[in-house]
Amino acid sequence: MGEISDGRERVLTIGVAVARSGRLASLGDPLDFVTRLLEPTLSGLGPTGYRIRLAARDTRSSAAGARQAVRELARDEDAKIILTLAGTEVLPAVADACEALGVPCLSSTFPWQVYYYGRGADDAHPFDWTYHFCWGLDGIADTFADLWERADGGGQQAVGCLWNDGPQGTWSRHPQHGFAPTARARGHHLVDPEPYREPVTGLEGHISAFREAGTDIVTSAATGQDLGLFRAQAAGAGWQPRLITCSRWLAYPPSVSSTGRRPAQADVATLVYWTPSHPYRSSFDGTTTAELAEAYEQGTGRQWLQPLGLAYALFEVATHALTAAEDPADRRCVADTLGRTRLDTIAGPLDWTAGPVPNVATVALAGGQWQQGTRHDYELTVVTSGQVDQLPVGGDLITT
Structure with a gap:
């Protein structure tokens, strides 16, 4: 399809592949919200002679739906770059479809080792079109080890591993690229x-x-x-772990059920990658993390979510790539610009020139815990600042 024009200026389309139906629909809320929030702003931020427009397609929470969304965005909307978040099967499907079609793709909220090695890349054969920013499994292990050691005053621990037979468990166990080797290197014994x-x-x-x-x-x-x-079966057996750390689904706030039963996530410790207290600002207009979180709560009536910051940063990086590219209408130029990008965003500093592997930038992690809150039933409390400079600690780690 030829370049889109509205008769006065040329148009550059950013495509958004987002779950709006199916089992992952709630995971699509942050990206959907940020898409609607930024659409008026982005129209005026394109390179000289261009206007940026957004086009979204529903991935339908499936790999097949994700591939269809990419085809429609590339063919019907002439997207110069496609953005996506979340989904163990959906995110790789979006990225692989972009790789096959020759469309730049930028994604997040997926451990970088699973994104990179899990899709078949290696140091000698990186991807051509697909780019990513996120934390790694090694970063999760270091964050959790900090929490285990804090729970026991600095000692090494025997840690039980509640891991499935799917990608989460398989990659956690991986002998080179997973969670386990980093945890063991810290001196902890894993019971798996x-x-x-x-x-x-x-x-x-x-x-x-x-x-x-x-x-x-x-x-x-x-x-x-x-x-x-x-947790229910452990309690029924008369046993209760002193601390649980969990990385999956814990970005989304738990709530008390209508029966008053405590949610499964209550007092569970987890990774922290974005909060209203993070010392970051938007590269567009200086919007702070606290202001973005407040906008979400005011606009939706729901509690802020960690993926909000990463969803917003997708658009910051995409707009930067379109603006800095020698020819923003040429997808190859846009992809090459992504690979050279270094940008301070509302999700923190992102640098694709620093690795750890080609096409990947990393996100710093801190440690947190879902504790009973004041504004909400449960709130994510930062208990260790980890790798994040100037992040205030909001409370102590609670153990049972």
Whole structure:
């Protein structure tokens, strides 16, 4: 398809592949909100002679829907770059479709090792069109090790691993690129029973293995449903871990059910990559993290979400690439510009020239815990600032 024009100026389209239906629809809320929030602003931020427009397509929470969304954005909308967030199957499908079609893609909220090695790249054969920014499995392990050591005054721990047989568990165990080697390098002993299949119906075997190993700290990448089952069955067996760390689904706030039952995530510690307290600003207009969080809560009536900051940064980086590219209408020029990008964003400083591998920039992590709050039922409390300079700590780690 030829370049879009509105008769007065040429138009550059940023495509957005976002879940608006299906099981991941709620995970699409941050990207959908930011798309609508920034659409008026971006129209005036294009390179000289161009106007930026946004076009979105629903991935329908599936790999097939993701591929269809990319085809429509590339063919019908002439997108010069496509953005996406979230989904163990959906995000790689978007990126792979862009790679196949020769369309620049920028994504986030997916550990970079799974994005890079899991899609078949290696140091000798990086991707041509697809770019990413996120934390890594090694960063999660270091963050969680900080929390385990804080729970025990600095000692090394035996840690029970509640890991499934899917990508989350498989990559957590990976001997070179996963969570496990970093945790073990910190001196911690991992107790890893047979992996379970989602959705799990019983975790008694894991509970028995953890008790027999004498561990009272558990780490996981479980869904909220499976984590809730684990905690209920552990309590029924008369056992309760002193601390649970979990990386999956924990970006989204828990809430008290209509029966008053505590949510599965209550007092669970997790990774922190973005909060209203992070010392970052928008490269567009200086909007602070606190102002973005407030805009979301005022606009939706819902509690702010960690992925908001990364969703916003997708548009910052995409706009920078279109503006800095020698020919913003040429997808190859846009992709090459992404690979040279260094930008301070509302999600923090992002640098694609620094690695850790080609086409990837990293996001700094801190440690947090879902604790009972004042404005909301449960709030993400920063308990260790980790790698994030000038991030205030909001409370102490709670153990049982």
